Each structure stands twice: as C-alpha cells, then as structure tokens.
Amino acid sequence: MQPASSLRSIAPEGASPGRRDPGVEASVRHGTAESIRLNLTPPVRYVLRLADTALIHAQRLGEWCGHGPVIEEDIALTNMALDYVGQARALLTHAARLEGQGFDEDQLAFLRDEGQFLNLTLAEQPMRKASAHSPGGDFADTMLRNFLLAAWFQLFWQKLAGSSDAELAAIAGKALKEARYHLRHAGDWVVRLGDGTDESARRLGSALERAWPYTNEMFARDAVDAEAEASGLGPARDSLAADWQREVAAVFAEAGLSLPPPTPFVSTGTLGRHSEHMGFILAEMQSLQRMYPGGRW
C-alpha cells in the first residue's frame, strides 16, 4: 500500500492558479459554459477537418471498450482509439494556435457548437450502440470504416510530411506510423470478414452499402483545399482520390467485394453541417463541461 505521503506529493497537472484562460473566464462570468466561437480561416478549417475526424472517430471507437467480440480485439480497438485521441489532441492544439484567440484543445473539443465541427460525416455514423434514434452498427461497420479512414489518413500524413507548416509536418510524421498499423489491422479484418462465412460476407456488404455514399466527401474540393494546396500547407482532398481507390480496390478484391458504383450524394460535415448523429455524440461528449462551468478536471 502506498504511504499517504507519496500520494500527497502528486502535483495535479495544469495547476497554475495565475494562468489567464479566456474560455474559463467567459464561462464563469456568464455562469454557464457558453460555447466558444472560433474564427474559422481556411488554414484553421483545413487542420480542423483532420482534427475533428480523428476526435469523432475516437469517440465512436471508445464505444467498443468492454464490449468487443473477444478480449484481444477489445484491446486492439482501444489502442486505436487512444491513437486517434492523441492525434486529435495534437491537431486541436495546433488549430487553436493557428486560430489565435488563445483557446486550448479541451475548449475546442468541449465548448464548440456543432456548426464549428468540421469532421467527415462518415465518422459520425453508428458503429455499435443502438439508440432510440438509430438501429446502430456492427463490427463490420467498424472495421470497414477503420480501413477506409486509415487509408485516407495515411495518404494525408504522407503528403503532410512536406507541409510548409513545420508543426503539422511533425504531427504527420508520428501519425503516419499509426495509420500504417491501423490500415494493416483493419485491412486484414476486411478480408477476414469478406472471405469468412456467408454471414460475415453479408454483413460486410451491408456495411459497405451504408458507408460508401459518405466517401465522396473524403475527396471533395473547395476553397479551403485550394488554398492549402497553393500555400503548401497540405494536399487538396481530391488529389488523394486515385491512390485511395487503388489501395481500397486491392483489399476489396481479396475480400470478395467490388467497389460500389459512384453515387451523387456528398455529405457536408466538413462544412459544419452534419448528420443527425452528431448532435447526440456532442451532447454526450460535452455534457460534463457544459454542466460544470469553470470546472477543473
């Protein structure tokens, strides 16, 4: 048993009473945890698209902790969630620095309104839990999404290694190793499910039907992409489409899946307009900070 004295010596992190914190001050002043409002310039948007996709995907992956099909895979999925939380923290901190009002990663995660989140809508889709509002997803949805997103992130990280923004390049360098691992693990599972039993093939096929329309957004192009490309901040989304399709098609072939035909639907999460799932995700994720304005954790 650890002696009480050693526990007494723990210095709580972030304990600096003199630090000025505009978000906290605002919330204490107003007596409620009011949302912060970011100045969403194109570079900030560009980074938030990556940051928020990592964050919301991590939030979904965390649902599996304690409920996986086998303990070993439970641990693997949780490792993946931890990787994405780490990427989200680094990217949110960087976005906040670029934005310039002095916010931190937690204020961005817990005090922004839905309209200022810029994640891919794909990340919001159900993965496991059913609710009163949605039939939920399954392990096939989960692994397929892990695969599709890992392939997308890997291409981004590879290109971002050459970013004109040194911090973004550094984040990309570390994240690339993780993305390679996620891609291999998830890709192996897609093959296992596609070429496993009749039931797993059927479920994977259904998961693909659900996910595919949301992949168009991964390669849409707008002014934010154009400016990033021009300034050297990073690649435009559409420039990654061909490589992604190649990677995905190769694994799909092994899994006995074919690339579905293109659809006209383009989701708009990256523009701040989300699916119905996002409201529920944020209500849950942000609940404590909203309930305890000025709280210290």
Place this chain on the structure above:
Amino acid sequence: MYTQAMDLAPKEERKALRSAEEAALEARFEARIDDGDFIEAKDWMPEHYRKTLVRQISQHAHSEIVGMLPEGNWISRAPTLKRKAILLAKVQDEGGHGLYLYAAAETLGTSRDQMLEALHNGKAKYSSIFNYPTLTWADIGTIGWLVDGAAIMNQVPLTRCSYAPYARAMVRICREESFHQRQGYDSLLVMMREGTVAQREMVQDAVNRWWWPSLMMFGPPDKDSVHGAQGMRWGIKRISNDDLRQKFIDATAEQAKVLGVTLPDPLLKWNEERGHYDFGPIDWDEFWRVVGGHGPCNKERLAARVKAWEDGQWVRDAALAHARKQATKEQAA
C-alpha cells in the same frame, strides 16, 4: 486482484487417496511448497489444488473483465481529452489483466470458452464491487482511489503464490497497476482543491456511496470466512480479511484528510492504544444480498457480457473460417 469471492466457494470434498503412490506424490508436493518452490504447469499437483486455482484465477479474470463496464460507462463523457485517454488506458489495462489471468488458468486444463461459459450462465462469480453503478464522473476517481487501492492490497501477496503462472501474471499486473490508483486520486485532488463547489459536492457524494462497498471487498470477517489452512499454506488464499481491511482503513483515512473529504462513518476514529483506526459496523446483509445477485447492477453487468459475447459470435466464426480456408489453400499449394 478481486479475490474477495474466493472465501465463499463451497468446501471441496477431499477424495480419499487412491494409492500409496499418490500419497508419496502428495508428500513430495507439500515438501516442495514448504521449501518455497514454485509449482509449474506440468508438475504433479493434488486435484484439490488444481481445482481451487482454476476457480480462483478464473474468477479473478472475470472480475477484471466485468470491471471494465462501470468505468467504461464514462469514456464517452470524460471531461477532458487527457482524462479520456487516461480512462481508455485504464479500462484497457483491465481487459489485459483479465487476459493474462485467463491465460494462467488455461495452463491448468481449462479453456477460455469454458471459463466464459461458467461466467455467462451464472456459475462463476466475480467481485461484487462491480455490481454498483457509476453515477457521476467523481465515481471514476473514487474507484481509482478506493477500489483499486483495496485491490492492490489483495494483489501484492499473490505475486508470491506457489503456482508460478499465476504468480508471474500477478507480477505483470502489479507493475501495470501502479498508475491506476494515483490517477484516480489525482483526479479527485484536482476537483477538491481547484474545482467548483458543485464538483466538491460530487466528490463527497461519490465517496459516500463507494466507501462501505470498498471495505466489503476484503470479504466477510475472519470469524465468518471459510479459510482453508491448506489454502493459506499453498499461498493461494490471502492474508486474513480483517487484517487487510484494517490496513486499508488506516491508510485511506489519512488520504481522505489530504483530499478534504469526510468518510461516511461517524465511528471512524484513531485509537492511540491500538495504533489503528476504530470503525463502525459493516452492513453484511447488504454484502450477502449483492453477492447473491440482488445488487443494483448484477443483472445488467452479466447481460452486457453475455450480449458482447453473443453479438461477437459471427465475428469469431468468420475469423476461424477464414483461417481454415487459408490453411487448406496452403496445404494444396
């Protein structure tokens, strides 16, 4: 670590020794134990020893897995990204500990699926502390402080258990536990020292609800326990329940002062003569009720585990089917 249920197992009937040969083997076994030797998987061992270990190790494993649920409830609602990461890592560790323990039990002739079946059909037990609900964020820190604190006390002696695969698993587990209790206490300290009035009230409320169940983790009083002297000699039964409980109270009462919370026991008082804290009576009726299946969350916990297992059947089957197809292809090549 959650070995509290072990004392409640029905007494095993000692079968009459079959032969002089077995008597000699048993004598040699006991001599090895007395010498402080480790017993490995293939060594001869009395059937009673093997059965007791399978039950204790598997129930310990079940406790880790079920223990992921009350804390897992708060992953999606963790109040900061750092706390979310810490909680994910902690719950993941518990899964890992369950896995190490199932692996240790499997060296004794049982299989993971057999052990899980016993859990899912209610035959096997797990530590009843996990049948309580986690109602607020402060419950998470309180579980780290009190529940993990009690568990650590139970666990350290097991690193010297005579059955080596179990002892080795416990060494690995104890090494990974070190950050769990500290992080829980740290989380409470921040809320008490720097938090709002509402946060401090949340912490006190959590402590009020988790204090007594934590004391029950050490099991019934010694006078009411089924302590096999044999088990004590084999190093697979713990040190006395009452002694461990007293040690825990003495340490925790001091930690509570540092936190600035009041433990919900009006009779808790330092006794200079004894050199220990006196404390009030534990409601053992509550303990037996919860152990017997009538606690706040027993049904939900088991249902969650059964659902995860059943929902995952098609996944496990698919992986096995794929592996068999690949093996067939390789053989044909």
Place this chain on the structure above:
Amino acid sequence: MSDVRNEWPLWEIFVRAKSGLDHKHCGSLHAPDAKMAVQLAREVYTRRQEGTSVWVVKSSDITASDPSDKGELFDPMEDKVYRHPTFYQLPDSVNHM
C-alpha cells in the same frame, strides 16, 4: 455448450524487448491465425512499443520436456507445454468428452 473446436487456437508469445536480449516467454493469447496472433501480441504484450520482436507459436506445436514429478502415471500430455482441452483433437465421434 461450448465446443472447444470453435475456439480460436491458443498461441504462446515470446517477446524480445530490445536488441541484444533473448526472446522471453510472456504468456498466451487466442487468435485465429499466425498473422493476427502477431498483431494481437503486439497490442496485448507490448502495447505496440517500437523495436520489440515478437514470436508466436501455436501452443500445441511446442514440444516440451519438463522435469516434473509424474511418478509412474501415464500422462498423454507428456510432451505438451501444459494440459489444455484443445491440444488433442480427438476424432469427431469421441470428441464430446
């Protein structure tokens, strides 16, 4: 009723923490095939630390010789690492023991 034939096989895991050291046995896990056994071993036993080397062996493929107190009793698991219900696949007709 659990059928041991539908369990994922058991693998023993050996990890070398850094170059220069030996691989050390650190426990077991269940996986459907070798490729996943290696990945899961990294997840479970190394928490994906870089620079570690992992060996996985199906537990039933290990031949063991343990100095142990068996006496004269016949032990069909004599050359296995330990007694496990899945190490011996009996013919289907008698496999429900």
